[in-house]
Amino acid sequence: MVLTDTHTHLYYETIDEKQIALMDRCLDSGVSRLFLPNVDAASVLFINKLVNAYPANCYAMLGLHPCSVKPGWEQELDTIMAGVDLFKIYAVGEIGIDLYWDKTFLDEQVAAFKKQISLAKQLNLPIVIHCRDAFNEVYEVLQQEKDEKLRGIFHCFTGTLEQAEKIIDLGFYLGIGGVLTYKNAGLDKILPQIDLKNIVLETDSPYLSPVPFRGKPNESSYLTYVAQKVAELHQTTVEHVAQITTANSKLIFDV
Numbered sequence: 001m002v003l004t005d006t007h008t009h010l011y012y013e014t015i016d017e018k019q020i021a022l023m024d025r026c027l028d029s030g031v032s033r034l035f036l037p038n039v040d041a042a043s044v045l046f047i048n049k050l051v052n053a054y055p056a057n058c059y060a061m062l063g064l065h066p067c068s069v070k071p072g073w074e075q076e077l078d079t080i081m082a083g084v085d086l087f088k089i090y091a092v093g094e095i096g097i098d099l100y101w102d103k104t105f106l107d108e109q110v111a112a113f114k115k116q117i118s119l120a121k122q123l124n125l126p127i128v129i130h131c132r133d134a135f136n137e138v139y140e141v142l143q144q145e146k147d148e149k150l151r152g153i154f155h156c157f158t159g160t161l162e163q164a165e166k167i168i169d170l171g172f173y174l175g176i177g178g179v180l181t182y183k184n185a186g187l188d189k190i191l192p193q194i195d196l197k198n199i200v201l202e203t204d205s206p207y208l209s210p211v212p213f214r215g216k217p218n219e220s221s222y223l224t225y226v227a228q229k230v231a232e233l234h235q236t237t238v239e240h241v242a243q244i245t246t247a248n249s250k251l252i253f254d255v
Helices: 016-028 043-053 073-085 106-123 135-145 161-169 187-193 220-234 238-253
Strands: 003-005 031-036 058-062 089-098 127-132 152-154 172-176 199-201
Touching (some): 003 220, 031 043, 031 220, 031 238, 043 058, 089 106, 089 152, 089 238, 106 127, 106 135, 161 172, 161 187, 187 220, 220 238
Parallel strands (some): 003 031
Protein backbone atom coordinates (compact mmCIF):
# COMPACT_ATOMS: atom_id res chain seq x y z
CA MET A 1 0.00 0.00 0.00
CA VAL A 2 1.32 3.41 -1.01
CA LEU A 3 -0.09 6.52 0.62
CA THR A 4 0.68 10.00 -0.72
CA ASP A 5 0.82 13.09 1.47
CA THR A 6 0.19 15.83 -1.06
CA HIS A 7 0.86 18.63 1.44
CA THR A 8 3.38 18.46 4.27
CA HIS A 9 5.75 21.01 5.79
CA LEU A 10 7.97 18.30 7.21
CA TYR A 11 10.98 20.50 6.47
CA TYR A 12 9.91 22.83 9.32
CA GLU A 13 11.71 20.34 11.58
CA THR A 14 15.32 21.43 11.10
CA ILE A 15 16.98 19.23 13.74
CA ASP A 16 18.42 16.38 11.70
CA GLU A 17 17.76 13.59 14.22
CA LYS A 18 14.12 14.62 14.67
CA GLN A 19 13.59 15.01 10.93
CA ILE A 20 15.02 11.54 10.29
CA ALA A 21 12.70 10.11 12.95
CA LEU A 22 9.71 11.82 11.31
CA MET A 23 10.66 10.34 7.95
CA ASP A 24 11.24 6.88 9.42
CA ARG A 25 7.78 6.85 11.03
CA CYS A 26 6.28 8.13 7.81
CA LEU A 27 7.87 5.46 5.62
CA ASP A 28 7.07 2.74 8.16
CA SER A 29 3.40 3.78 7.91
CA GLY A 30 3.34 3.35 4.15
CA VAL A 31 3.39 7.09 3.44
CA SER A 32 6.16 7.01 0.87
CA ARG A 33 5.31 10.00 -1.34
CA LEU A 34 5.51 13.47 0.18
CA PHE A 35 4.92 16.78 -1.59
CA LEU A 36 6.48 19.82 0.07
CA PRO A 37 4.80 23.22 -0.41
CA ASN A 38 6.99 26.28 -0.17
CA VAL A 39 5.88 29.36 1.81
CA ASP A 40 8.60 32.01 1.47
CA ALA A 41 12.19 32.60 0.35
CA ALA A 42 13.66 31.21 3.57
CA SER A 43 12.00 27.81 3.18
CA VAL A 44 13.44 27.09 -0.27
CA LEU A 45 16.76 25.81 1.07
CA PHE A 46 15.07 23.65 3.73
CA ILE A 47 12.98 21.97 1.05
CA ASN A 48 16.04 21.51 -1.14
CA LYS A 49 17.86 19.77 1.70
CA LEU A 50 15.01 17.34 2.34
CA VAL A 51 14.53 16.57 -1.35
CA ASN A 52 18.24 15.81 -1.67
CA ALA A 53 18.14 13.56 1.40
CA TYR A 54 15.08 11.60 0.19
CA PRO A 55 14.98 11.90 -3.61
CA ALA A 56 12.74 8.82 -3.98
CA ASN A 57 10.14 10.12 -1.54
CA CYS A 58 10.10 13.92 -1.39
CA TYR A 59 8.93 16.27 -4.14
CA ALA A 60 9.25 20.04 -4.11
CA MET A 61 6.94 22.92 -4.88
CA LEU A 62 7.79 26.59 -5.01
CA GLY A 63 5.48 29.47 -4.18
CA LEU A 64 4.79 32.46 -1.98
CA HIS A 65 2.17 31.75 0.70
CA PRO A 66 -0.53 34.46 0.88
CA CYS A 67 0.31 35.17 4.54
CA SER A 68 3.84 36.01 3.36
CA VAL A 69 2.60 38.55 0.81
CA LYS A 70 3.57 42.06 1.88
CA PRO A 71 4.67 45.21 0.05
CA GLY A 72 7.67 44.25 -2.05
CA TRP A 73 6.40 40.70 -2.54
CA GLU A 74 7.55 40.76 -6.17
CA GLN A 75 11.21 40.65 -5.12
CA GLU A 76 10.65 37.76 -2.74
CA LEU A 77 8.78 35.84 -5.42
CA ASP A 78 11.70 36.36 -7.82
CA THR A 79 14.04 34.97 -5.17
CA ILE A 80 11.78 31.97 -4.60
CA MET A 81 11.36 31.12 -8.26
CA ALA A 82 15.12 31.16 -8.74
CA GLY A 83 14.83 27.84 -6.94
CA VAL A 84 13.81 26.17 -10.19
CA ASP A 85 17.54 26.20 -10.97
CA LEU A 86 18.29 24.32 -7.73
CA PHE A 87 15.87 21.40 -8.01
CA LYS A 88 12.95 20.06 -10.01
CA ILE A 89 9.55 21.28 -8.86
CA TYR A 90 6.21 19.58 -9.35
CA ALA A 91 3.81 22.42 -8.61
CA VAL A 92 3.60 26.12 -7.83
CA GLY A 93 2.42 26.34 -4.25
CA GLU A 94 1.24 27.00 -1.84
CA ILE A 95 -0.44 30.09 -3.20
CA GLY A 96 -3.81 31.78 -2.84
CA ILE A 97 -5.65 34.17 -0.53
CA ASP A 98 -5.92 34.20 3.27
CA LEU A 99 -8.24 36.70 4.95
CA TYR A 100 -8.39 34.98 8.33
CA TRP A 101 -5.55 36.88 9.99
CA ASP A 102 -5.40 40.11 8.05
CA LYS A 103 -7.30 41.74 5.18
CA THR A 104 -4.80 44.58 4.81
CA PHE A 105 -3.00 43.14 1.81
CA LEU A 106 -5.91 41.66 -0.12
CA ASP A 107 -5.02 43.51 -3.32
CA GLU A 108 -1.41 42.32 -3.06
CA GLN A 109 -2.54 38.76 -2.35
CA VAL A 110 -4.75 38.76 -5.43
CA ALA A 111 -1.92 40.16 -7.57
CA ALA A 112 0.56 37.59 -6.22
CA PHE A 113 -1.95 34.79 -6.77
CA LYS A 114 -2.52 35.78 -10.38
CA LYS A 115 1.21 36.19 -11.01
CA GLN A 116 1.94 32.72 -9.68
CA ILE A 117 -0.88 31.16 -11.68
CA SER A 118 0.74 32.71 -14.74
CA LEU A 119 4.13 31.26 -13.76
CA ALA A 120 2.57 27.82 -13.30
CA LYS A 121 1.06 27.98 -16.77
CA GLN A 122 4.41 29.01 -18.24
CA LEU A 123 6.05 26.04 -16.51
CA ASN A 124 3.12 23.74 -17.37
CA LEU A 125 2.69 22.88 -13.70
CA PRO A 126 -0.33 22.49 -11.39
CA ILE A 127 -0.98 24.94 -8.57
CA VAL A 128 -1.70 24.16 -4.92
CA ILE A 129 -4.15 26.64 -3.44
CA HIS A 130 -4.31 27.95 0.12
CA CYS A 131 -7.74 29.46 0.83
CA ARG A 132 -8.86 30.61 4.25
CA ASP A 133 -11.95 32.77 4.76
CA ALA A 134 -11.61 33.73 1.10
CA PHE A 135 -13.51 31.23 -1.04
CA ASN A 136 -15.34 33.85 -3.11
CA GLU A 137 -12.15 35.81 -3.73
CA VAL A 138 -10.18 32.71 -4.74
CA TYR A 139 -12.99 31.38 -6.92
CA GLU A 140 -13.29 34.72 -8.72
CA VAL A 141 -9.59 34.61 -9.61
CA LEU A 142 -9.85 31.02 -10.80
CA GLN A 143 -12.82 31.89 -12.98
CA GLN A 144 -10.80 34.71 -14.54
CA GLU A 145 -7.76 32.49 -15.10
CA LYS A 146 -9.60 29.38 -16.25
CA ASP A 147 -8.17 27.67 -19.33
CA GLU A 148 -6.84 24.26 -20.35
CA LYS A 149 -3.62 24.80 -18.35
CA LEU A 150 -5.25 25.70 -15.03
CA ARG A 151 -5.26 22.68 -12.72
CA GLY A 152 -4.17 21.54 -9.30
CA ILE A 153 -5.30 21.01 -5.71
CA PHE A 154 -7.54 23.04 -3.45
CA HIS A 155 -5.54 22.40 -0.29
CA CYS A 156 -7.24 21.78 3.08
CA PHE A 157 -10.77 21.78 1.76
CA THR A 158 -13.32 22.37 4.54
CA GLY A 159 -16.17 23.99 2.64
CA THR A 160 -19.68 23.12 1.56
CA LEU A 161 -20.82 20.58 -1.01
CA GLU A 162 -21.70 23.44 -3.37
CA GLN A 163 -18.18 24.83 -3.04
CA ALA A 164 -16.70 21.37 -3.58
CA GLU A 165 -18.68 20.98 -6.79
CA LYS A 166 -17.52 24.38 -8.03
CA ILE A 167 -13.89 23.44 -7.41
CA ILE A 168 -14.26 20.05 -9.09
CA ASP A 169 -15.99 21.66 -12.08
CA LEU A 170 -12.88 23.82 -12.54
CA GLY A 171 -10.80 20.66 -12.82
CA PHE A 172 -9.26 20.81 -9.35
CA TYR A 173 -8.89 18.10 -6.74
CA LEU A 174 -9.86 18.53 -3.10
CA GLY A 175 -7.11 18.12 -0.52
CA ILE A 176 -8.56 16.20 2.44
CA GLY A 177 -6.74 16.20 5.78
CA GLY A 178 -7.15 15.91 9.52
CA VAL A 179 -10.18 18.21 9.70
CA LEU A 180 -12.18 15.27 8.32
CA THR A 181 -11.80 13.54 11.70
CA TYR A 182 -13.06 16.51 13.75
CA LYS A 183 -16.47 15.82 15.26
CA ASN A 184 -18.12 19.18 14.56
CA ALA A 185 -16.31 20.22 11.37
CA GLY A 186 -19.06 18.87 9.12
CA LEU A 187 -16.71 17.60 6.43
CA ASP A 188 -17.66 14.02 7.28
CA LYS A 189 -21.20 14.81 6.10
CA ILE A 190 -19.98 16.11 2.75
CA LEU A 191 -17.23 13.69 1.79
CA PRO A 192 -19.47 10.65 1.17
CA GLN A 193 -21.11 12.68 -1.61
CA ILE A 194 -17.76 13.31 -3.32
CA ASP A 195 -16.25 10.67 -5.60
CA LEU A 196 -12.80 9.41 -4.56
CA LYS A 197 -11.57 10.30 -8.04
CA ASN A 198 -11.85 13.98 -7.01
CA ILE A 199 -9.77 13.94 -3.83
CA VAL A 200 -6.21 13.59 -2.60
CA LEU A 201 -4.95 13.11 0.94
CA GLU A 202 -2.77 15.48 2.94
CA THR A 203 -1.64 16.28 6.47
CA ASP A 204 -0.48 19.92 6.31
CA SER A 205 1.92 18.82 9.04
CA PRO A 206 2.81 20.10 11.58
CA TYR A 207 -0.72 21.59 11.58
CA LEU A 208 -4.24 20.12 11.74
CA SER A 209 -3.44 16.81 13.40
CA PRO A 210 -6.20 14.23 13.03
CA VAL A 211 -8.01 12.65 15.96
CA PRO A 212 -6.60 11.14 18.22
CA PHE A 213 -3.66 13.57 17.98
CA ARG A 214 -5.64 16.80 17.73
CA GLY A 215 -3.89 19.61 19.58
CA LYS A 216 -0.47 18.00 19.12
CA PRO A 217 2.02 18.53 16.25
CA ASN A 218 0.98 16.71 13.12
CA GLU A 219 3.27 14.53 11.02
CA SER A 220 2.99 12.70 7.73
CA SER A 221 2.76 9.28 9.39
CA TYR A 222 -0.66 10.36 10.70
CA LEU A 223 -2.01 10.36 7.15
CA THR A 224 -3.13 6.80 7.86
CA TYR A 225 -5.83 8.17 10.20
CA VAL A 226 -7.18 10.39 7.43
CA ALA A 227 -7.17 7.48 5.00
CA GLN A 228 -9.01 5.30 7.52
CA LYS A 229 -11.70 7.95 7.99
CA VAL A 230 -12.15 8.33 4.23
CA ALA A 231 -12.45 4.56 3.89
CA GLU A 232 -15.02 4.44 6.69
CA LEU A 233 -17.15 7.18 5.12
CA HIS A 234 -16.98 5.63 1.66
CA GLN A 235 -17.53 2.12 3.02
CA THR A 236 -14.42 0.74 1.40
CA THR A 237 -10.92 -0.33 2.39
CA VAL A 238 -7.93 1.81 3.28
CA GLU A 239 -6.03 0.03 0.52
CA HIS A 240 -8.62 1.16 -2.04
CA VAL A 241 -8.47 4.75 -0.76
CA ALA A 242 -4.66 4.68 -0.96
CA GLN A 243 -4.75 3.29 -4.50
CA ILE A 244 -7.21 5.87 -5.84
CA THR A 245 -5.77 8.93 -4.09
CA THR A 246 -2.19 8.05 -4.97
CA ALA A 247 -3.25 7.55 -8.60
CA ASN A 248 -4.89 10.98 -8.45
CA SER A 249 -1.67 12.51 -7.13
CA LYS A 250 0.25 10.99 -10.03
CA LEU A 251 -2.18 12.55 -12.50
CA ILE A 252 -1.74 15.93 -10.86
CA PHE A 253 2.01 16.00 -10.34
CA ASP A 254 3.04 13.69 -13.20
CA VAL A 255 5.30 11.65 -10.92
